Amino acid sequence: MSKINTIAIDIGHNVSFDGGAVGLRTEDSLNLEVGRQLIDKLRATGLKVIECLPQSANSLVDSLSKRVQAANDGHADFFVSIHHNYFEGAHGTEILCITGGRAEEVTKIILPEITNLGFTNRGVKDRRELYVLKNTNMSAILIECAFCDSPIDMNNYSPEKMAEAIFRGICKAFEINGPVNNTSSDQTNYYTVVKGDTLYSIAKRYGTTVQRLVEVNDICDANVIRVGERMVVR
Structure with missing residues (x-):
């Protein structure tokens, strides 16, 4: 093709x-x-x-x-x-x-x-x-x-x-050349916050921790995230 x-x-x-x-x-x-x-x-x-x-x-x-x-x-x-x-x-x-x-x-x-x-x-x-x-x-x-x-x-x-x-x-x-099979444990993914999300629920979904999300996203208050916010998850 x-x-x-x-x-x-x-x-x-x-x-x-x-x-x-x-x-x-x-x-x-x-x-x-x-x-x-x-x-x-x-x-x-x-x-x-x-x-x-x-x-x-x-x-x-x-x-x-x-x-x-x-x-x-x-x-x-x-x-x-x-x-x-x-x-x-x-x-x-x-x-x-x-x-x-x-x-x-x-x-x-x-x-x-x-x-x-x-x-x-x-x-x-x-x-x-x-x-x-x-x-x-x-x-x-x-x-x-x-x-x-x-x-x-x-x-x-x-x-x-x-x-x-x-x-x-x-x-x-x-026939696009890209990271099709990137299995690195430190792979960077992104997630857009939707209504009802918490850092705990996001961490659980992606197999990470709340503390990790706080660190990589420079979050000041772990209890406050905004709908539509785009976060790094890894």
């Missing part, structure tokens, strides 16, 4: 008039965590990355059109939209695209990387009616990473591992 120079990453929902699902965890927060970490990883390879999340929107159509416009105006070579599913009793990962072309080829490389984390493979699905898939000038996919209302999927869910799996798949699909 031909290499790319520019990729568009769309972080689903996260604006007014475009709210995500609410389950055991909110789709908005999961999309944001996975999307931002994926963007960081891709930029670290030298690839140009266009973040398509708009700062505001006055309607659902406005939100979707701004995402597409960002990708089209930036002349992206490929488009990836990050989402999480919601449906009672369902679990697993699926990727949506317009089948029969480059997009489907890429999904078949990315999907096994995600399911190797232990998620059920729900397959590649043709959803050519979706706005962001049919209106982008480049091939596009929408990844439904997992079900945010599923105890099976959300038990020990790791946004970092999900972002790494998607990153690994993209690198394989487009």
Whole structure:
């Protein structure tokens, strides 16, 4: 498959008039965590990355059109939209695209990387009616990473591992040279604080300590962290 120079990453929902699902965890927060970490990883390879999340929107159509416009105006070579599913009793990962072309080829490389984390493979699905898939000038996919209302999927869910799996798949699909298998114990990861987080919960999720988080982020008061704050976790 031909290499790319520019990729568009769309972080689903996260604006007014475009709210995500609410389950055991909110789709908005999961999309944001996975999307931002994926963007960081891709930029670290030298690839140009266009973040398509708009700062505001006055309607659902406005939100979707701004995402597409960002990708089209930036002349992206490929488009990836990050989402999480919601449906009672369902679990697993699926990727949506317009089948029969480059997009489907890429999904078949990315999907096994995600399911190797232990998620059920729900397959590649043709959803050519979706706005962001049919209106982008480049091939596009929408990844439904997992079900945010599923105890099976959300038990020990790791946004970092999900972002790494998607990153690994993209690198394989487009022959991108990058730290695909960086297993260093001192690897630097990033986390965006969401409502309800504490340093203790973040430390537990990433296998570190509150004291370590305080030290590497120069935190003055361990009891005070702000929603939206971007932290180093290692």
